[in-house]
Amino acid sequence: MDTKHLDRVVIRFAGDSGDGMQLTGTEFAKAAAEAGNDISTFPDFPAEIRAPAGSLFGVSGFQLHFSSSEIHTPGDAPDVLVAMNPAALKTNLKDLVDTGTLIINTGAFIEANLKKAGYAANPLEDGSLDKYKVHAVDINHLTMAALDGSELSNKDKGRAKNFFALGLVFWMYGREPESEIRRIHQQFTKKPAFGEANVKVFKAGYHYGETAEVFQTVYKVPAATFQPGMYRNITGNEAIALGLIIGAELAGKKLFYSGYPITPASSILHSLAKYKNFGALTFQAEDEIAAMGAAIGAAYGGSIAVTASSGPGIALKGEAIGLAIMTELPVVVLNIQRGGPSTGLPTKTEQSDLSQALYGRNGEAPMPVLAARSPGDTFYCAIEAVKIATRYMVPVMLLSDGYIANGSEPWQLPNLATLPRFDVIHRTDPSNYFVYARDQRTLARAWVTPGTPGLEHRIGGIEKDALTGNISYAPDNHEKQTRVRAEKIQRIAQEIGELDLAGGESGDVLVIGWGGTYGALRQAQQQLAAQGKQVSHAHLRWISPLEPGLAKIIKNYKRVIVAELNMGQLRQVIRATFLVDAVGLNKIQGLPFKVREVVEAIENQLVPQPTESTAVAPKPLAIA
Amino acid sequence: MSEAIKIKLSKKDLESDQDVRWCPGCGDYAILATVQRTLAQIGVKRENTVFISGIGCSSRFPYYMNTYGFHTIHGRAPAIASGLKVTRPDLDVWVITGDGDGLSIGGNHMIHALRRNMDLKIILFNNQIYGLTKGQYSPTSAPGTRAPSTPTGSIDHPLNPISLALGAGATFIARAVDTDAKLMGTILQEAYTHKGAVFIEMLQNCPVFNDGVWDGVKGDPVGKQITLVDGKPLVFAGGTKGIKLGPGLVPQIVDVGNGPGQTPPSEILVHTERGSGLYAHLLAQLAQPEFPIPMGVLYRNDKPTYGELAIQQIDDAIARQGKGDLDKLMYSGMVWEVGADGTRH
Numbered sequence: 001m002d003t004k005h006l007d008r009v010v011i012r013f014a015g016d017s018g019d020g021m022q023l024t025g026t027e028f029a030k031a032a033a034e035a036g037n038d039i040s041t042f043p044d045f046p047a048e049i050r051a052p053a054g055s056l057f058g059v060s061g062f063q064l065h066f067s068s069s070e071i072h073t074p075g076d077a078p079d080v081l082v083a084m085n086p087a088a089l090k091t092n093l094k095d096l097v098d099t100g101t102l103i104i105n106t107g108a109f110i111e112a113n114l115k116k117a118g119y120a121a122n123p124l125e126d127g128s129l130d131k132y133k134v135h136a137v138d139i140n141h142l143t144m145a146a147l148d149g150s151e152l153s154n155k156d157k158g159r160a161k162n163f164f165a166l167g168l169v170f171w172m173y174g175r176e177p178e179s180e181i182r183r184i185h186q187q188f189t190k191k192p193a194f195g196e197a198n199v200k201v202f203k204a205g206y207h208y209g210e211t212a213e214v215f216q217t218v219y220k221v222p223a224a225t226f227q228p229g230m231y232r233n234i235t236g237n238e239a240i241a242l243g244l245i246i247g248a249e250l251a252g253k254k255l256f257y258s259g260y261p262i263t264p265a266s267s268i269l270h271s272l273a274k275y276k277n278f279g280a281l282t283f284q285a286e287d288e289i290a291a292m293g294a295a296i297g298a299a300y301g302g303s304i305a306v307t308a309s310s311g312p313g314i315a316l317k318g319e320a321i322g323l324a325i326m327t328e329l330p331v332v333v334l335n336i337q338r339g340g341p342s343t344g345l346p347t348k349t350e351q352s353d354l355s356q357a358l359y360g361r362n363g364e365a366p367m368p369v370l371a372a373r374s375p376g377d378t379f380y381c382a383i384e385a386v387k388i389a390t391r392y393m394v395p396v397m398l399l400s401d402g403y404i405a406n407g408s409e410p411w412q413l414p415n416l417a418t419l420p421r422f423d424v425i426h427r428t429d430p431s432n433y434f435v436y437a438r439d440q441r442t443l444a445r446a447w448v449t450p451g452t453p454g455l456e457h458r459i460g461g462i463e464k465d466a467l468t469g470n471i472s473y474a475p476d477n478h479e480k481q482t483r484v485r486a487e488k489i490q491r492i493a494q495e496i497g498e499l500d501l502a503g504g505e506s507g508d509v510l511v512i513g514w515g516g517t518y519g520a521l522r523q524a525q526q527q528l529a530a531q532g533k534q535v536s537h538a539h540l541r542w543i544s545p546l547e548p549g550l551a552k553i554i555k556n557y558k559r560v561i562v563a564e565l566n567m568g569q570l571r572q573v574i575r576a577t578f579l580v581d582a583v584g585l586n587k588i589q590g591l592p593f594k595v596r597e598v599v600e601a602i603e604n605q606l607v608p609q610p611t612e613s614t615a616v617a618p619k620p621l622a623i624a
Numbered sequence: 625m626s627e628a629i630k631i632k633l634s635k636k637d638l639e640s641d642q643d644v645r646w647c648p649g650c651g652d653y654a655i656l657a658t659v660q661r662t663l664a665q666i667g668v669k670r671e672n673t674v675f676i677s678g679i680g681c682s683s684r685f686p687y688y689m690n691t692y693g694f695h696t697i698h699g700r701a702p703a704i705a706s707g708l709k710v711t712r713p714d715l716d717v718w719v720i721t722g723d724g725d726g727l728s729i730g731g732n733h734m735i736h737a738l739r740r741n742m743d744l745k746i747i748l749f750n751n752q753i754y755g756l757t758k759g760q761y762s763p764t765s766a767p768g769t770r771a772p773s774t775p776t777g778s779i780d781h782p783l784n785p786i787s788l789a790l791g792a793g794a795t796f797i798a799r800a801v802d803t804d805a806k807l808m809g810t811i812l813q814e815a816y817t818h819k820g821a822v823f824i825e826m827l828q829n830c831p832v833f834n835d836g837v838w839d840g841v842k843g844d845p846v847g848k849q850i851t852l853v854d855g856k857p858l859v860f861a862g863g864t865k866g867i868k869l870g871p872g873l874v875p876q877i878v879d880v881g882n883g884p885g886q887t888p889p890s891e892i893l894v895h896t897e898r899g900s901g902l903y904a905h906l907l908a909q910l911a912q913p914e915f916p917i918p919m920g921v922l923y924r925n926d927k928p929t930y931g932e933l934a935i936q937q938i939d940d941a942i943a944r945q946g947k948g949d950l951d952k953l954m955y956s957g958m959v960w961e962v963g964a965d966g967t968r969h
Binding site: 033034036223227228229230231232233234242249254256275277278279281283286287290292293294295296297298303319323327412413414416451453454455456457459460462471 | 672705947964968
């Protein structure tokens with residue numbers, strides 16, 4: 001038996017949405033993290049809970065990138081594809097690298113399934129897979145055989161087949177099976193018969209790899225080196241929930257979270273609902289509007305109020321967000337973006353709600369908008385959103401996306417004691433109180449909560465006098481208040497740190513990105529910079545107000561590319577703000593950028609451009 | 625509350641410094657005055673009292689109360705009030721709404737606030753018309769209502785606010801008319817002591833767009849309304865007429881007495897505030913012109929409130945798991961250490 005060392009591997013598990021591919025991928029990711037690899041994951045599943053078996057649209061996939069060096073993305077193309085049925089092979093094979101490894105569950109390659117996947121002939125027999133290293137394994141049969149004598153029904157036995165696949169890849173990559181066996185038992189403590197069966201099948205898969213002669217090589221991906229510290233594996237939605245708990249703690253306040261179920265935001269509510277002993281109060285509202293309304297009510301009462309949704313729900317919350325802007329109450333609104341418009345692509349990722357975040361309300365209703373760039377970063381963004389909301393008395397929109405929400409990475413745990421506190425102080429002094437008297441630095445009004453004697457006052461959505469807070473329709477007052485509300489958002493710039501810039505402060509190309517595209521953009525920049533190209537990458541955390549650091553450098557480059565998973569929403573902001581002739585790198589496929597796509601787009605811009613006098617209006621760079 | 629009772633308040637203490645801007649003759653003035661007077665009599669703490677409203681004529685109400693007040697957006701007051709009340713159980717939260725605000729655009733929030741038994745005191749001003757938008761018919765307008773949006777008469781069937789509140793699960797349901805300050809005051813006092821979702825239908829006159837819509841109730845109370853008294857029979861017209869149940873639980877108006885053709889008082893329905901839901905639904909169906917309209921407390925029931933249960937769950941979790949340890953929370957799941965050499969230990 002050979003052992004071969006690899007720097008990194010991209011593996012994708014694909015099967016029916018009922019085949020347990022998400023679990024298989026998650027477990028294998030844990031094993032990689034446990035072995036000390038850097039990892040990045042990308043779950044990609046259909047919106048249907050249990051799509052018809054064997055159908056192309058029911059294929060669920062989970063991609064894992066594990067490495068002995070630092071990585072930022074789940075990988076462009078899988079080196080290994082585990083295909084549990086013909087539909088999974090059909091929809092995923094095009095992504096596999098040319099000399100890639102295929103592990104195929106031949107037991108599912110029966111005529112009915114081949115037909116459903118649109119195969120005229122069995123690809124295992126027609127030579128179409130010749131360029132790949134194919135391992136044909138009848139996982140169905142081997143699973144049943146492993147459970148021979150078990151009292152489980154045949155249907156339940158069949159369900160364990162994902163653990164065969166998991167066992168097999170554990171062996172292929174030399175992973176330690178013991179801790180996985182422990183995890184399976186733990187997960188099935190309430191159904192020990194299933195736990196036992198899954199362990200049996202997992203072991204059968206592992207031993208199959210060991211004994212079947214087809215697998216000649218064990219691959220080792222050595223541990224990566226990390227900053228010293230404590231780590232855990234975390235998804236974006238888990239980290240954002242932790243950030244909210246910690247954010248409320250740093251503010252010295254109670255957390256109130258209201259939400260209405262929506263993909264891909266719901267799991268935040270699920271997490272927080274478990275944290276009751278931290279005093280977190282969660283409220284599943286009757287609809288999106290009520291979730292925002294309840295958050296406003298809680299903020300009015302002095303809680304750290306948070307609501308989350310995805311684009312369609314944010315649209316419904318729009319009017320109420322305007323009320324929070326008008327009454328100047330601190331609410332954190334999370335938008336875990338998905339593909340749009342309308343219902344769009346509920347389980348896919350996109351960055352197409354930026355304009356909605358910036359402008360999606362009636363009237364002049366600016367609000368702060370920030371975006372998280374990775375699963376672990378959502379933790380810090382959540383804390384920052386709480387801080388800004390309470391310090392400036394504004395609703396804050398925090399953008400994440402389906403890719404960050406469901407993807408996971410090793411995350412260095414912060415030392416909580418070192419996180420700066422921002423304790424909220426409610427005004428209780430009744431002397432000389434006016435509702436809209438403002439702090440000189442932040443322009444925030446005082447947060448006075450009901451229950452405070454002598455400070456009884458009325459607020460509301462109607463325009464109010466800039467000092468007293470009484471209803472006012474006076475023309476000059478409205479203009480003043482409108483300008484103050486806008487200026488307040490701009491003042492937040494004084495809280496924003498250094499621009500995250502990789503590469504020189506001038507050069508040939510500046511790539512500007514925001515949110516979940518960070519990994520692909522940064523890796524592309526590093527790749528080109530290593531070749532000596534004058535390419536820089538600025539990644540924005542704050543979009544409203546725009547990061548102040550950007551203004552200082554944006555005119556120092558020959559070309560500016562704004563890369564985003566939409567039709568150019570940030571690009572419009574950049575062009576309008578800086579009068580810079582920025583071009584777009586835009587992808588609207590419900591999928592994240594591949595590093596290769598970004599590299600190619602930058603290389604196109606490095607080609608000498610026509611001089612200004614002959615330049616035509618640049619076209620957005622479409623990706624084939 | 626015992627402390628609150630000691631505070632001597634007058635109606636004036638509950639009046640804000642804002643000019644009241646309703647139309648002359650609007651029924652809202654009387655309701656405002658009665659609420660101010662009653663809260664003063666109760667001796668509430670002004671700082672612990674919050675009025676939350678939606679949009680519409682009635683929803684300007686909070687501006688005129690010298691308490692905390694929040695004039696929100698159309699239909700959403702119950703949602704905003706719910707968020708406030710569950711996080712601040714120490715506050716008395718009143719919701720002021722109307723038939724358009726509370727039953728049309730905000731119908732969803734209304735039923736869910738009632739269903740959850742949120743500890744809110746909801747007063748719905750029912751004038752059967754949209755006033756602030758200049759007179760369109762509302763979800764409680766009588767069929768055939770001619771309005772700018774229905775010049776040939778509305779064709780919708782109206783909904784019955786009391787039936788809706790009962791069906792949704794309100795635990796205190798009452799009705800009064802704007803001109804009857806005495807009954808309104810009594811209901812408000814009772815509502816104040818109730819723990820749970822209060823729903824008061826306040827029949828209110830809009831002199832501009834729907835003048836006289838409740839004249840049948842207030843013009844000639846004798847024979848047009850039944851004033852409900854807990855434990856007393858459903859009689860009206862000076863006790864000469866009463867309600868009994870016929871076959872199929874069909875309510876019937878009968879002459880009360882022991883003479884020929886009369887029904888003995890023992891057969892008359894006896895009002896029971898804590899009666900069955902069935903009885904309460906029956907009361908809700910008594911409507912003009914066929915029947916006199918029941919006024920007063922129609923129904924009450926004691927159930928744990930949403931807020932109590934929510935806080936109970938938090939207390940239980942703390943008792944069971946101990947107060948949350950943030951470091952432990954952060955370090956839960958698969959945690960590992962990377963040593964000074966940069967590799968996993």
